Amino acid sequence: MFAQGHNAETEYQQALDFLYSFIDRSLTRNLRNAPERFDLRRMEKTMAALGNPERAYAVIHIAGTKGKGSVAALTASALQAQGYRVGLYTSPHLEDFAERIRVDGEPMPHAHLPALVERLRPLTERIPHLTTYELITAAAFLHFAQRGVEVAVVEVGMGGRLDATNIVQPLTTVITPISYDHTAILGNTLEAIAGEKAGILKEGVPLALAPQPREARLRILEVARSRRVPVLEVGRDVLYSPVARSLDGQTLFVWHSAEQPLVDAYIASGGFQEWEPTRLTTPLLGPHQVVNAATAYAALHLARRQGLEVSLDAIRRGFAAVRWPARFEVLHRNPPVVVDGAHNRAAALQVRLTVDEYFPNWPVVLVFGASEDKDHHGMLAELAPRAREIITTASTHPRAADPEYLAKLARRFGRPTTAVMPAERAIAEALRRSGGEAVVLITGSLFIAAAGRSIWRAHYATSQPWTPVRIG
Numbered sequence: 001m002f003a004q005g006h007n008a009e010t011e012y013q014q015a016l017d018f019l020y021s022f023i024d025r026s027l028t029r030n031l032r033n034a035p036e037r038f039d040l041r042r043m044e045k046t047m048a049a050l051g052n053p054e055r056a057y058a059v060i061h062i063a064g065t066k067g068k069g070s071v072a073a074l075t076a077s078a079l080q081a082q083g084y085r086v087g088l089y090t091s092p093h094l095e096d097f098a099e100r101i102r103v104d105g106e107p108m109p110h111a112h113l114p115a116l117v118e119r120l121r122p123l124t125e126r127i128p129h130l131t132t133y134e135l136i137t138a139a140a141f142l143h144f145a146q147r148g149v150e151v152a153v154v155e156v157g158m159g160g161r162l163d164a165t166n167i168v169q170p171l172t173t174v175i176t177p178i179s180y181d182h183t184a185i186l187g188n189t190l191e192a193i194a195g196e197k198a199g200i201l202k203e204g205v206p207l208a209l210a211p212q213p214r215e216a217r218l219r220i221l222e223v224a225r226s227r228r229v230p231v232l233e234v235g236r237d238v239l240y241s242p243v244a245r246s247l248d249g250q251t252l253f254v255w256h257s258a259e260q261p262l263v264d265a266y267i268a269s270g271g272f273q274e275w276e277p278t279r280l281t282t283p284l285l286g287p288h289q290v291v292n293a294a295t296a297y298a299a300l301h302l303a304r305r306q307g308l309e310v311s312l313d314a315i316r317r318g319f320a321a322v323r324w325p326a327r328f329e330v331l332h333r334n335p336p337v338v339v340d341g342a343h344n345r346a347a348a349l350q351v352r353l354t355v356d357e358y359f360p361n362w363p364v365v366l367v368f369g370a371s372e373d374k375d376h377h378g379m380l381a382e383l384a385p386r387a388r389e390i391i392t393t394a395s396t397h398p399r400a401a402d403p404e405y406l407a408k409l410a411r412r413f414g415r416p417t418t419a420v421m422p423a424e425r426a427i428a429e430a431l432r433r434s435g436g437e438a439v440v441l442i443t444g445s446l447f448i449a450a451a452g453r454s455i456w457r458a459h460y461a462t463s464q465p466w467t468p469v470r471i472g
Contacts, residue, residue: 012110015117022132043164045127046138053145059168060153063160063197064176067292071176074296076153078318082310087144087152094450101140103147137164161199172302173200174208178216179346190216198223208298211235232298240294252290253277254297282319285328286354326449328354331456336439341446345378352386363388363438365430369448372401384413392419393426395447423451
């Protein structure tokens with residue numbers, strides 16, 4: 001039980017401490033690289049003991065390697081614009097645990113977590129080997145039911161088939177682009193990883209499928225056929241094209257393949273005929289966010305087919321209003337300071353392409369930090385050629401890779417590299433070295449992007465233009 005007389009923040013921290021006291025089981029299971037140790041029966045027993053709150057609302061279930069958080073945020077924003085009470089479950093968080101569990105865009109109030117944990121506490125004694133992630137997922141589903149959520153957008157934590165979220169019975173499912181990540185758990189081929197992601201597919205429940213590498217696409221379609229899952233493919237059934245972009249956002253067209261003759265006529269007219277493809281805008285930057293917006297549009301189209309009312313006007317308003325920080329977030333424009341939570345090689349490539357698109361003539365000072373289990377070489381192979389120089393650092397997360405190790409690796413790419421700790425000093429040094437004439441790009445993991453955001457707010461956000469400061 002929580003100590004009596006403590007304030008709400010103390011009780012919130014005690015609740016967090018309890019949830020994270022189970023983290024060693026999760027880490028041990030991961031480190032042993034034993035997928036068979038994941039077991040949905042624990043989650044099923046937990047939810048049954050709570051009265052299956054995850055059945056109290058419609059669910060859109062999203063898996064994938066890249067873009068699933070952005071697709072989830074876009075989808076939830078559109079549903080909220082429609083007037084639904086919307087739950088959004090994502091991981092990890094940027095700065096505050098409560099960000100993982102949102103209702104109508106607002107993080108769960110700290111005061112709500114202790115009561116949720118008290119509901120879960122006795123279950124940890126009755127159901128052996130529950131993990132931190134399973135308990136957090138159960139807390140999210142219970143919170144959504146208690147808050148009267150009508151639709152929940154649920155992001156898979158890792159994989160899909162054996163992820164704790166996979167006990168939901170969704171209205172529709174989504175798989176965003178697949179690339180290499182968590183290979184020790186999910187497999188070291190795209191086909192194997194796709195098979196794990198496709199584990200969220202349920203008999204007859206439609207799938208919105210983002211563009212995929214060939215082997216991943218074929219594996220997902222194979223699973224879909226075996227489960228009689230209707231598939232709406234982005235890039236084949238739902239088509240898209242960027243229209244315009246600026247640092248304020250971007251515009252795209254989306255249309256269905258049956259409308260292609262109309263699109264051809266629209267193009268031939270120079271855009272002067274009355275009909276035009278559906279025009280959407282989003283503040284999310286980068287060519288990959290065009291794909292994510294088209295994928296979210298496809299998911300909402302399928303949800304509408306399943307009986308969920310979602311108007312085109314709500315989609316437009318929701319996409320335009322979405323907020324999803326640390327995804328090519330421009331903290332300052334001149335000189336540019338950018339944070340991005342890229343966490344694997346494919347995401348790092350998208351960051352580089354987006355830098356080229358928005359800042360084509362700017363050199364780059366790269367501040368790089370990553371979790372220890374990531375493909376550091378692959379990420380640096382994409383980012384280093386674009387950098388004038390590199391500063392390696394680490395967030396305060398316990399899984400952060402050693403900056404000296406990262407610096408040694410980065411030097412192989414022929415760029416001047418320095419390891420600087422803590423992250424505050426690394427960012428101050430990057431700003432000093434940029435001289436106001438280079439992009440400062442802070443990336444490598446969501447943790448380092450979160451650190452960059454908080455450091456910027458604490459030391460630089462109020463100075464226009466920013467003034468380099470000495471820290472430590």
